[in-house]
Amino acid sequence: MTALGKLIRTTAFKIVAVYLIIFAIFSAGVIAYLARHTQNLVVSQITETVDAEMNSLQEQFRIGGINRLVDVVEARAQQPGSNLYLLTTFAGASIVGNVQVPSRVLDRPGWSEISYRRAEDRDVTHESRALVRLSVLPGGFRLLVGRDFEERDRLRQILAAPARWALLVIVVMGIAGALFIARRVLKRIDGMTATSERIMTGDLTGRLPVAGSGDEFDRLANSLNAMLERIEGLMAGVKHVSDNIAHDLKTPLTRLRNQAEEALRSARNESDYRSALEATIEESDALIRTFDALLMISRAEAGEVRSHMVDFDAAEAAQSVAELYEPLAEEKGLSLVVKAAPPLPAHGNRELVGQALANLLDNAIKHGEPAESGAGDVTIEARADGSRVLFIVSDRGPGIPEADRTRVLERFVRLEASRSRPGAGLGLSLAAAVARLHGGELRLEDNAPGLRVTLAIPGQPR
């Protein structure tokens, strides 16, 4: 019952039911129209026959008078399956004929539809219907010619039974069709519902069934599947990130904890405790920095900072960052060369671009070595390239092997060779996130020797 109820509640069933009712009414109308038309045809045939008969009898009367008419009527009335005849006097007394009719019929000349009895029929109750025409002949004689409606009634019966059957078949087939279609549709929707319930419980690998017929359900299933694909990708990304975060935050946290434990266990005086606490604060500051950078990257990737895009001068930004890092380079014995000539209009988040450049420059100075030619150990360049603005930071350090270049853009990845140097390993991935946020790119190339990093962002829209 519930299954049937469910079926009846379906949209498909409702649509088919309404369609069925409309179709049945229409069919009935067509049948009724045909029946009426056919009947009219029969009636007009009867009328024609009766008219012809009446004319012929009147002709006989004109030629041979009442006697001849009586003979002819008598002869014709005897024939099997004959028309109805009645000839009476002006007073209504029957002279000859094969029917008995109510007397009032004889007062109405012209056409009328009457009940009658055959003269030979003894059964008083048996009456038939007929269409008759009454003519008043000279001398007051009344001549009635008619034809039974039997034909019409038989035709009606012939038509009515199949019409009823036809209607029944239409209704039954309609219901069956409705149930069939509704069940088919339901089955696919049930499949979709079941799959989505499974997906909701956490199994993101599930996909909605696609029948391959290219119908609306397939299109719906395809777009939902594409959506699931995207969600699954994002979820995998999130999981990857949280795994990384767990790993890279736990390492310094462990160090932090170890330092505190170590101090508790072996510190002998206040200054021991003091230095242990200072180291702890330093370590937690580094943690916070890492955490901030991670947050920034994920925000940049989610596109949240997009609202703070402004027009700014790229050359000025490069100069400003270079100016900030120049003393640091000098302290390391490296020369820092800036190649940037304002105005160089760019569009983006100046703060984030500055941070990305600072990270790139910081890396370049950290890993850079004095150049042999003396052309500049570390260079930062800003220039236009078509509709884009390029920032190029290059150094003369060991560079990054080609095989590792994609990998270093991931969060926290630091090559084995640089493990011993300070830095959380987020600089390049942060710069890459900034590039993605601006719809640009970050490219790592060989500077032969050294590393050349290109950060491309859009210029100002003209």
Add this chain to the structure above:
Amino acid sequence: MRDSAAANPTPAGRGEMRLLIVEDDREAAEYLRKALHEAGHMAELARDGEEGLALAQGGDFDVLVVDRMLPKRDGLSVISELRARGDKTPVLILSALGQVDDRVTGLRAGGDDYLAKPYAFSELLARIEALTRRTTQQSGDTVYRVGDLELDRLSHRVTRGGKDIPLQPREFRLLEYLMRHAGQVVTRTMLLENVWDYHFDPQTNVIDVHVSRLRAKVDKGFDCALLHTVRGAGYMIRDGAR
């Protein structure tokens, strides 16, 4: 913490400050109150936005320290409400939301400074003191003086003991900021924000290099050092002779 407070000599005219801390975390608020007390300041606490707004309107505070995410009424709306009523008390916003755009939103709402959690107390203290000084300082001063060091903001000339000290434009701005806050601790982040207009944390301490360059020009060859490093906090310029 004690260290930085101890390193802070109390310059003439800088007395005890009255602060209002609007923070829903009891422990964090208590810690702040205690630390501020040790630094010589009085702090009152409010636990939610409504209480904070009521107290801020009633009391005569020197600085408000407002957390962004508060029960009942969020910090930013407290600040905009105060500003709408014409209250100009300096506000330092404290927030776990520390990204560039959060900062911009905070300052737009009427905050005077923005500090992301977790923070170093020395940083907070330095910023609070910078905020109060800002309101009492005569902004019309065209010449800053610390000891025998003079900085002319109009002619961009710096002299010490009458001797010209040539400075790069950025060095000039660095010294200008330090001198404006003479006698106060100025942190590295404050310098990065106010002199360079960057709000991120450079992984390497580039600021130290800039300051030591400046120090080489300002203090080298003179008997008494004016530019001091405050351990665990930042820098301070003051007349050491007094």
